Amino acid sequence: MAIITLTTDLGDKDFYQAALKGSILSLLPAVSLIDITHNISAFNISEAAFVLKNAFPYFPKNSVHLIGIDSVYNQNTRYLAIRYRDHFFVGSDNGIFSLLFEEDPQEIVELHIMQDLKFLHFPLTDIFAKAATHLAKGGKISEIGLPVSHVEEKMSLQPVIERDIIRGSVIYIDSFQNVITNITKDLFTRVQRNRNFALFFRRNESITQLSWHYNEVPEGEKLCLFGISNYLEIAINKGNASGLLGLNLGDIVRIEFYSEKNV
Amino acid sequence: MAIITLTTDLGDKDFYQAALKGSILSLLPAVSLIDITHNISAFNISEAAFVLKNAFPYFPKNSVHLIGIDSVYNQNTRYLAIRYRDHFFVGSDNGIFSLLFEEDPQEIVELHIMQDLKFLHFPLTDIFAKAATHLAKGGKISEIGLPVSHVEEKMSLQPVIERDIIRGSVIYIDSFQNVITNITKDLFTRVQRNRNFALFFRRNESITQLSWHYNEVPEGEKLCLFGISNYLEIAINKGNASGLLGLNLGDIVRIEFYSEKNV
Amino acid sequence: MAIITLTTDLGDKDFYQAALKGSILSLLPAVSLIDITHNISAFNISEAAFVLKNAFPYFPKNSVHLIGIDSVYNQNTRYLAIRYRDHFFVGSDNGIFSLLFEEDPQEIVELHIMQDLKFLHFPLTDIFAKAATHLAKGGKISEIGLPVSHVEEKMSLQPVIERDIIRGSVIYIDSFQNVITNITKDLFTRVQRNRNFALFFRRNESITQLSWHYNEVPEGEKLCLFGISNYLEIAINKGNASGLLGLNLGDIVRIEFYSEKNV
Helix, strand or coil: CEEEEEEECCCCCCCHHHHHHHHHHHHCCCEEEEEEECCCCCCCHHHHHHHHHHHHHHCCCCCEEEEECCCCCCCCCCEEEEEECCEEEEEECCCHHHHHCCCCCCEEEEECCCCCHHHCCCHHHHHHHHHHHHHHCCCCHHHCEEECCCCCCCCCCCCEEECCEEEEEEEEECCCCCEEEEEEHHHHHHHHCCCEEEEEECCCEEECCEECCHHHCCCCCEEEEECCCCEEEEEECCECHHHHHCCCCCCEEEEEEECHHHC | CEEEEEEECCCCCCCHHHHHHHHHHHHCCCEEEEEEECCCCCCCHHHHHHHHHHHHHHCCCCCEEEEECCCCCCCCCCEEEEEECCEEEEEECCCHHHHHCCCCCCEEEEECCCCCHHHCCCHHHHHHHHHHHHHHCCCCHHHCEEECCCCCCCCCCCCEEECCEEEEEEEEECCCCCEEEEEEHHHHHHHHCCCEEEEEECCCEEECCEECCHHHCCCCCEEEEECCCCEEEEEECCECHHHHHCCCCCCEEEEEEECHHHC | CEEEEEEECCCCCCCHHHHHHHHHHHHCCCEEEEEEECCCCCCCHHHHHHHHHHHHHHCCCCCEEEEECCCCCCCCCCEEEEEECCEEEEEECCCHHHHHCCCCCCEEEEECCCCCHHHCCCHHHHHHHHHHHHHHCCCCHHHCEEECCCCCCCCCCCCEEECCEEEEEEEEECCCCCEEEEEEHHHHHHHHCCCEEEEEECCCEEECCEECCHHHCCCCCEEEEECCCCEEEEEECCECHHHHHCCCCCCEEEEEEECHHHC
16 A cells, blocks of 8 residues: 655644645545654754654655645745655755755656645645645656756754864754764764764763663663664663753764774 | 544543544454544533534545544433534534534434443443444444434534624634634625725734735734634744734634725 | 554654654555554553553454563563464563563564664664564464563552452553552452442542442542443543542552441
8 A cells, every 4th residue: 555654743633634634535545644743843844854864764665755844835935746765755845855865866846736826725735635645646756747956955054073073963852852963873983983982062971982772871871872863862771861961952062082092 | 445533532642542443443444544633622522623624524525533522421412423514423412513514414313322321431432433434334324323303502602793893702723823713714705895904802913914825924923814724813924823912712803894995 | 454553652753653653564564553652651661551451452353562662672681472362462571561461371472583683773663563564464473483481570569458448559640630540340349249438549538439420420520430441540520630639640549348337
């Protein structure tokens, strides 16, 4: 059965989410509708990009991922359908796609809009549901829009490398209050070159050991690891790292690498 | 695949929602179970009616909409199955149906109850799941109950029109904190007759322009529009209208219409 | 269609829940994925056991129930698949199964783990999804692990009976703020032997009548009943019993039984 996933800020309380699902089911009754989440903070495309970027690779190829964030119509809005790593994405060209993709997509089209735009109150039901079901049925992406060369760019905070130091920042706090930075395992490994390190944050906190699992330290102790998100994560075994360590979104962390004899 | 939607106040944490879904799947494994929401405020049939009224038309005809709000058994309780605009509804006759429907339903039956009512602890699994799956399978509504002429009436606050003034009230605050009133587009258009208007609320706030989209005003500015709910809505572009404007459920709003030359 | 239910503490906001669903759908696209809940308090296996114990019997036989709580790998961790009352359960052997089952399961196996455990960051997608889909497809439990004789025991607080008194405790507060104790209907009936009783809690509160339904007392009045959970429950008709009566998790309640003439 074809899969359409939904990533939105519509919440779990209003009728908006149901309207979207009803619209999809009216066009394609035999579809597997999977909620990635509807609890993205309102209009927060960075958060949506982080969540979907980490979730979509788990789904089968040819899944369709509908993104319903910050999609209100205005004159400059473009609605896109995109093929990337053999998955399909439908959403508003508000910058989220540049945060989501690490390389150029396979295909990008700007969706045809057949209606009077004045009356386009809910593009998710009016435009996105049609595009997503078309793709879920195996329809060609070229049939629903005209080719576009690139997506809107939105800058994201990247880690800075200065010789033996990586400066990164906190990009996500999960519901266990684990603190996730923008330092990938690839970057860490490349700069580390097997040396020892110290990860500094807040005033005097530091961690000098990389764990494999949350429970390698005693309960209540802090640790750092590359979790399932593949980003460096600061956690407390069975504890609230964000709260207890005072680490919030946007906070800076610093990793210093040492040749072995200095440690 | 047959569709059964669920609108309840059971929340997303206890086992009640799962018990309902398990009961339905035990009777009809090949069903598309769609959550409208389980986060209706406890016992709040007005809120449930608002959400479902706006959501159900997006679903295909013959969808079954199960309503699990305020359904505890007592001697005066009637459990109903209803056909309305070629959709099916199953729930308790607690007044919600009069809030949900704008015209007389096509069919109403009071559900047969085959068990000792003393032991009827959870009508959603015991009664509603059976009725909903019967209808989802294409069974006749007349096979599960006896005809009833009308549903329990519950009064809802209606707007009042005095010559060139509409007085309405706030009936819903959505999760973006948009403020939704009980003034429909039809009523507004009928009284407006192409004249200018001013929408007044709180002490000194007013809006004199109708927007088509949330983003027609600068971010942080207030606006009013007919959103996807088809009711007049007061919003702030990317902001919290309820909080910032101090508008809460039940608050009064007033629209005055002017002949063009007076404005 | 095969059913896999999910009971986790992953929340409704991060990508973890979606990663689990994507993993399952990649292995078995034609599956009915049902959320029991993802809102179990972090690491709370007692809460998860209570919810799933009350939910699973509503599902059809041969349903697979995946439990994603407290499953981080360590040297002593065993991951199990279990057949119990013709349902299947997959999860970590952290004590939850002893809380979930009332008699010995039909089969228990310790799951084969084919990968380097160092890199096992998310057993839910790596191990549990494989086991659950194998079972959902009708595969034998003996094909995915080696037999194990018993599950890890975790003690739960049991009611104490002293002659004509039952001392129990509060084990769950639901989202309506109903207060659920660990006193089952069986135990109550066995000790009661048709006598009158008084249920005492907090300092001076007591209830001497067993209700069948929440609405047998006036709105705002307290009552006790055996609800759908089959445990003795203290509630307020349409009110917040936990808050208004000051009853919290772990609090003690006492039932005294009287011969008829003494009352």
